[in-house]
Amino acid sequence: MIFHARSRNRPFHYGLFPLETLPRDDAVTAVEAGASPKSAPERSSNGADLAHVADNYRSILAQFVDDEVAPDRAPVPDDLDRRAADIKGNAYFMDASQVGICRIPDNAWLTGAEKTPDSYAIVMLVEDGKVPDKDNLAHDWVASSVRAVTDMRAAEIAVVVAGHIRHMGFAARPHIRGHEILDAQRLAVLAGLGVRDGDRIRNPYIDNFSIAVIATDYELATDRPLHARALKARGLRYWWGLNGAQSGRERRRRAARPAHYSRYPMETVKQVERPTTLIIDDEVPRVPKRAAFFERALQGDLGPRAQKERSRFSFKHPTSQSLLKTIRSLVPYQDGDAAADPDMDRYGDPAANTKAVKALSYFLGADLTGICEVPRYAWHSHKEDGRPIEMYHRYAVVMLIDQGFDTMEGASGDDWISGTQSMRGYLRGAEIAGVMADLLRGQGFSSRSQTNADSDVLHIPLILWAGLGELSRIGELVLNPFVGPRFKSVVFTTDFPMEVDKPIDFRLQYFCDNCLKCARECPCDAIPWGNKVMFNAYEMWKIDAERCTRYRLTNSKGAACGRCMKTCPLNKVVDMDGPLVTRMASWLGINAMWLKPLMVPIATRLDDWLGNGKRNPAKKWWFDHEIINGVATAPKRGTNRRDLRLGRYIDPKKQKIAYYNANMMPAPDAPAGSSKVDRKAAVTSGDLLETPAEAAARVARGGPTPEHYIPTPPGGIDPAAAERAASPYKKQ
Numbered sequence: 001m002i003f004h005a006r007s008r009n010r011p012f013h014y015g016l017f018p019l020e021t022l023p024r025d026d027a028v029t030a031v032e033a034g035a036s037p038k039s040a041p042e043r044s045s046n047g048a049d050l051a052h053v054a055d056n057y058r059s060i061l062a063q064f065v066d067d068e069v070a071p072d073r074a075p076v077p078d079d080l081d082r083r084a085a086d087i088k089g090n091a092y093f094m095d096a097s098q099v100g101i102c103r104i105p106d107n108a109w110l111t112g113a114e115k116t117p118d119s120y121a122i123v124m125l126v127e128d129g130k131v132p133d134k135d136n137l138a139h140d141w142v143a144s145s146v147r148a149v150t151d152m153r154a155a156e157i158a159v160v161v162a163g164h165i166r167h168m169g170f171a172a173r174p175h176i177r178g179h180e181i182l183d184a185q186r187l188a189v190l191a192g193l194g195v196r197d198g199d200r201i202r203n204p205y206i207d208n209f210s211i212a213v214i215a216t217d218y219e220l221a222t223d224r225p226l227h228a229r230a231l232k233a234r235g236l237r238y239w240w241g242l243n244g245a246q247s248g249r250e251r252r253r254r255a256a257r258p259a260h261y262s263r264y265p266m267e268t269v270k271q272v273e274r275p276t277t278l279i280i281d282d283e284v285p286r287v288p289k290r291a292a293f294f295e296r297a298l299q300g301d302l303g304p305r306a307q308k309e310r311s312r313f314s315f316k317h318p319t320s321q322s323l324l325k326t327i328r329s330l331v332p333y334q335d336g337d338a339a340a341d342p343d344m345d346r347y348g349d350p351a352a353n354t355k356a357v358k359a360l361s362y363f364l365g366a367d368l369t370g371i372c373e374v375p376r377y378a379w380h381s382h383k384e385d386g387r388p389i390e391m392y393h394r395y396a397v398v399m400l401i402d403q404g405f406d407t408m409e410g411a412s413g414d415d416w417i418s419g420t421q422s423m424r425g426y427l428r429g430a431e432i433a434g435v436m437a438d439l440l441r442g443q444g445f446s447s448r449s450q451t452n453a454d455s456d457v458l459h460i461p462l463i464l465w466a467g468l469g470e471l472s473r474i475g476e477l478v479l480n481p482f483v484g485p486r487f488k489s490v491v492f493t494t495d496f497p498m499e500v501d502k503p504i505d506f507r508l509q510y511f512c513d514n515c516l517k518c519a520r521e522c523p524c525d526a527i528p529w530g531n532k533v534m535f536n537a538y539e540m541w542k543i544d545a546e547r548c549t550r551y552r553l554t555n556s557k558g559a560a561c562g563r564c565m566k567t568c569p570l571n572k573v574v575d576m577d578g579p580l581v582t583r584m585a586s587w588l589g590i591n592a593m594w595l596k597p598l599m600v601p602i603a604t605r606l607d608d609w610l611g612n613g614k615r616n617p618a619k620k621w622w623f624d625h626e627i628i629n630g631v632a633t634a635p636k637r638g639t640n641r642r643d644l645r646l647g648r649y650i651d652p653k654k655q656k657i658a659y660y661n662a663n664m665m666p667a668p669d670a671p672a673g674s675s676k677v678d679r680k681a682a683v684t685s686g687d688l689l690e691t692p693a694e695a696a697a698r699v700a701r702g703g704p705t706p707e708h709y710i711p712t713p714p715g716g717i718d719p720a721a722a723e724r725a726a727s728p729y730k731k732q
Helices: 027-033 049-064 080-093 138-142 146-167 184-190 228-232 236-240 248-256 293-298 304-310 318-333 350-364 405-410 418-442 459-465 508-514 517-521 545-554 563-567 580-591 593-609 679-688 692-700
Strands: 098-103 120-127 172-175 195-197 200-202 209-216 368-373 395-402 447-450 487-494 533-535 538-540 626-628 631-633
Touching: 027 184, 049 138, 049 146, 049 318, 049 418, 080 098, 080 120, 080 146, 098 184, 120 146, 120 184, 138 350, 146 172, 146 209, 146 318, 146 418, 184 200, 184 209, 195 228, 236 248, 293 304, 293 545, 304 545, 318 418, 350 368, 350 395, 350 418, 368 459, 395 418, 395 459, 418 447, 418 487, 459 487, 508 593, 517 563, 517 593, 533 692, 580 593
Parallel strands: none
Antiparallel strands: 098 120, 120 209, 172 209, 195 200, 368 395, 395 487, 447 487, 533 538, 626 631
């Protein structure tokens, strides 16, 4: 507990609650089997604005209730317990609160329902979010909409897990609100997730929840029903964290925090007027979407192999493929018309609005939220096809979605679950931002969600200005003081009046200057070992974006890559259940920054000594599968199984970093394949870069903006020539 969390050896598929310790009663099975079948529940929305939006999103997800099954079955083990670990782990990865599995008895089918051949039920409970206090504007949005929102979240999880099973070649049908033909309560009892108490189901650890069920023909190990004594499980051992499960102390700590605060004490971090890295605001170029390296790969600029793999690199795992479908379904709903005449008597206080927006984001599932005004250079200049983008909103609500510490612990960072971790963050973010933007449009304020699938803004500068982190050695990546780099971001832009947050300073620049672990562990040497430079008017450790992109696209022993996140010393759990040393170091790092020169060398060496960054077998729940031609197979070339490379060193003077400055970017309307990368020229262009001190001195004396900060201009949009390959996120 001093150096490692008590949960270190807890298998991930056990979940956050110690269900494995509860008493069981097989007699319950016979009691349930003797009961009469039930009719479909009568449910209706109460018409609240947020409930209406959540119901709309649930209806979008409902299109995947019935979907195609892969033509062939994946190679899965005969061990039913191992199969169940994969399915439960998948559901917990998607943030189900509890999961159980049972057989489907005949009386579990609702009266009049057409039975399917499915024999097994995967039952998932999803706990309600925290309702804001009555003095928070969000209370009125949330209080009457809790069930609708939790049902939406349950639907999201069930749809993704069912898609995962289908992509392995087995039948699976999610039963979600409005589309159920099974008695969810009966199955929850049989799966060991509840005890009958009159007309309701009670859970030992969760008071209020929604239930989703997946019916499948995939044979799995089943759970046993609970004994009534299980309802007395919240004792001292639970309070302490029984078997490494989440402790009652940690749950109470989170519940006690104000609704507009995240679970992490971001309010204790030092705030400053500007980001801790130099940004020459007037000189930062607005760049087109066409210049992003994943877009360039899609357009053929990186060659045929990268272009081919761009459409599958992060989607090669069954869960990723399921997530991709769901992400695509949300893209058409990112924008819309705002209702007329907002109620400024109600929404005229920016401070109150800010608290409401943050409280809503945390209720919906965001992990960290900040707000800023959108600087000019955070807007892309042009869309992928060359159409100009006008700056249309003043504010950005920036949210971070934790990619999951435990799953990352079980992985190498560039194996078959890496892309899935990213995709999960993208889906959850798209859902949260989409719902929030839709709700505010309904209140009369123009709003648009900006997601990984379709964003008119660059997220990195917004994360900095919203006070959620500092720029790190990983280059174009921000580190947060509590989750490190282990997140994906989502944004929605809006004209809803709010107070903005300030940038933060926890002396990450000193830490990253003296810690080279991410550079040492990068599998393609894309992270610089040397000092910071000025790139397009930003002070940063500039990664070799081309090299990084190529590796992530063409990684043949995994899906994409997040090894820098996996091995970063700040990739930790900082809460009451985390290791004592980690909590102490985090507190000192934020509240005693003058100790950094002493702490950093100790922290980085201790991190290696403790083996942080190695794979933890207890946390590996997934199967290593690669989808080839629509079928999940054993990976053709195996799986990356990296651990630490202690003692590895590269002389910064010998490291060749390619710098694609603004003047080397393709034109916003460049036809596909017309702007092949020139790596030799990009390496040479490093000679043009200033040091931060040189750039500051030049600006102070009124020197001109460097020519390589000037983007390549449009060449005139030719619709036929500008037609690009289909984005993997968008159906054409």
